[in-house]
Amino acid sequence: MLKKEQDPMGQAIYNFYHNGDVNPILVDTNITSGEELPVEHLFRSYHEMPYLEKKALELVKGKVLDIGAGAGAHSLHLQNSGYNVTAMDISELSCEVMTERGVENVICGDVWNCKLERFDTILLMMNGIGLVKNLEGLSFFFEYIKQFLNPSGQILLDSSDLKYMYDGEDVSELNLTEGYYGCLHYHLTYKDSVADPFPWLFVDFENLRNLAVNKGWDAKLIYEDEHYHYLVKLILE
Numbered sequence: 001m002l003k004k005e006q007d008p009m010g011q012a013i014y015n016f017y018h019n020g021d022v023n024p025i026l027v028d029t030n031i032t033s034g035e036e037l038p039v040e041h042l043f044r045s046y047h048e049m050p051y052l053e054k055k056a057l058e059l060v061k062g063k064v065l066d067i068g069a070g071a072g073a074h075s076l077h078l079q080n081s082g083y084n085v086t087a088m089d090i091s092e093l094s095c096e097v098m099t100e101r102g103v104e105n106v107i108c109g110d111v112w113n114c115k116l117e118r119f120d121t122i123l124l125m126m127n128g129i130g131l132v133k134n135l136e137g138l139s140f141f142f143e144y145i146k147q148f149l150n151p152s153g154q155i156l157l158d159s160s161d162l163k164y165m166y167d168g169e170d171v172s173e174l175n176l177t178e179g180y181y182g183c184l185h186y187h188l189t190y191k192d193s194v195a196d197p198f199p200w201l202f203v204d205f206e207n208l209r210n211l212a213v214n215k216g217w218d219a220k221l222i223y224e225d226e227h228y229h230y231l232v233k234l235i236l237e
């Protein structure tokens with residue numbers, strides 16, 4: 001769980017919601033620097049969401065767990081559409097805002113340490129699967145998450161193949177300390193609040209599918225855009 005003083009994204013969400021503060025979240029990684037995440041984007045309505053997110057929400061069924069729910073954009077839309085939704089985030093401030101916005105079921109905690117019920121749909125949007133940190137963590141996740149899914153349940157998640165970031169280089173020949181080009185180190189800043197660097201995974205579909213199949217999942221590619229950002233549905237075979 002992220003404490004308030006160590007949580008730039010949570011502070012940005014809280015200050016935008018309460019004070020209209022539009023200062024962006026600054027994002028640096030080991031391959032990019034100075035990118036801005038507009039905090040208002042985290043409060044987008046369904047009509048403002050990209051096609052991939054709308055498609056994911058259309059595929060939702062039954063009881064839903066929204067992991068990494070942030071300001072609650074997806075959870076609120078699903079709740080207002082009649083779904084039983086539980087929103088989960090490690091940010092105390094984000095969870096406060098979600099509750100104030102009307103999300104009825106909010107868990108402030110880490111999926112690795114929480115006792116959860118079983119769900120029909122587990123949702124990880126905005127590359128929420130990155131929380132697994134690396135390919136070994138993704139493999140472990142595919143086994144671990146089974147305990148929270150009902151029979152015939154599904155996981156809906158998106159990620160990106162970052163090969164487009166390397167200007168046509170053969171990514172198999174890159175000399176990377178992490179061993180895989182989608183393993184990034186993130187550094188978030190909001191005004192004077194600076195988070196400790198943390199690892200985050202972006203995974204290409206082929207690697208995701210192979211790791212999923214090895215753990216008994218069927219991985220179906222639902223959509224992919226021109227920047228290799230894709231949506232996948234996973235069900236247990």
